[in-house]
Amino acid sequence: MILLNVFGIMTRLFVEGGSVGMSIVTIIFVGMLFAAWKAPNWVEELGQAALVFGIMWFLVGVNQAFNDIFFAGDIAPSVLCSGLKVASISIMYGVMIYIISLIIRSVQKLRV
Numbered sequence: 001m002i003l004l005n006v007f008g009i010m011t012r013l014f015v016e017g018g019s020v021g022m023s024i025v026t027i028i029f030v031g032m033l034f035a036a037w038k039a040p041n042w043v044e045e046l047g048q049a050a051l052v053f054g055i056m057w058f059l060v061g062v063n064q065a066f067n068d069i070f071f072a073g074d075i076a077p078s079v080l081c082s083g084l085k086v087a088s089i090s091i092m093y094g095v096m097i098y099i100i101s102l103i104i105r106s107v108q109k110l111r112v
Contacts, residue, residue: 065080
C-alpha cells in the first residue's frame, strides 16, 4: 500500500515537472543504468548530463513563468512561489540522478 502511494507521488511530480523534460532526464537515467553495466566510464558523465539538463529545464520553466508574469501584469506572490516550486522539481530530479551516478561510480571503483 505504501509503495502505491510513493508511486502516485512520483508520478504526480513527474507530470508537474514537465513531461517532456522529465522524460528526457529519465531516458538519460536509464542510459546511465545501462552504462553501469556495459560502459562504466560513462556513468558519471551521464549523471552530469542529467544534472545539466535538469537545470536547463528549470531555466526554461522560469523563463516561461517570467513571460507569463510580464503579460499578466501583477500577480500574487503565492502564485509565483508555486511556479518556482514546480520548476525546481526538474533540478531535484537531476541532482538525485547525479548522486546515484556518483554512488554507482564509487562502487565500481571499489571493485577495480
